[in-house]
Amino acid sequence: MGTHMKKIIFFNPNIQILKVLWKNCKLNWWRIMEKLKREVIRNVNSDISDEIIQDEALKAIRACIQCGNCTAGCPSGRRTALRTRELIRKACLGLEDVLKDEDLWLCSTCYTCYERCIRNIPVTDIIIKLRNIACERGYMMDGHKGLTHIFIDTGHGVPLGGADSNWAKLREAYGLPPVPPTVHSSPEALKECQTLTESTEFNDLVKYKKKEEKK
Numbered sequence: 001m002g003t004h005m006k007k008i009i010f011f012n013p014n015i016q017i018l019k020v021l022w023k024n025c026k027l028n029w030w031r032i033m034e035k036l037k038r039e040v041i042r043n044v045n046s047d048i049s050d051e052i053i054q055d056e057a058l059k060a061i062r063a064c065i066q067c068g069n070c071t072a073g074c075p076s077g078r079r080t081a082l083r084t085r086e087l088i089r090k091a092c093l094g095l096e097d098v099l100k101d102e103d104l105w106l107c108s109t110c111y112t113c114y115e116r117c118i119r120n121i122p123v124t125d126i127i128i129k130l131r132n133i134a135c136e137r138g139y140m141m142d143g144h145k146g147l148t149h150i151f152i153d154t155g156h157g158v159p160l161g162g163a164d165s166n167w168a169k170l171r172e173a174y175g176l177p178p179v180p181p182t183v184h185s186s187p188e189a190l191k192e193c194q195t196l197t198e199s200t201e202f203n204d205l206v207k208y209k210k211k212e213e214k215k
Ligand code: SF4
Pocket: 063, 064, 065, 066, 067, 068, 069, 070, 071, 084, 085, 088, 116, 117, 118, 119, 120, 121, 123
């Protein structure tokens, strides 16, 4: 009882101090709350959550209870600012911020969160879906865009670098043909890749310019 009384006596003066502070600072609490509410509502974009739950396998996102198991087990989150639970929450609310969030790209797709989720939510697959939506809407990191330019030029994300490259020499040292039987050795296949990226307007999305346009 003594402790309880102490608490009441301790908190009352603080509330008074707060009131005085608000009054002296001429801040209107309700106006601040209204402003916050409006901003939150303005940022909500249900397109994102609608797009996720269109996929039958990802509908389970609605069962998230924000327990935080996914964040607690995330190996990437131990080294980076990635907070898996936060991504899932933002996705549930359809906050467009989640698509612009660099943390979205810090997941290594190890599937630990999926294994630990008490609601059996395919967290990793949802993150991959969010990345796809982000890319479709043009939210990519510069490094990703650069990589796509290499892909459009060569048909590979990590190209060999020509028949004279160190990689080609290494392959030869192991008794392999210097150029592997991939898009590298098939100009027709490369042309197909380039036709695909152009006709789907992927080139515009990643701001790719052909060599002649670059000059
Ligand atoms: S572990 Fe599953 S239920 Fe818990 S916060 Fe993560 S996604 Fe939601």
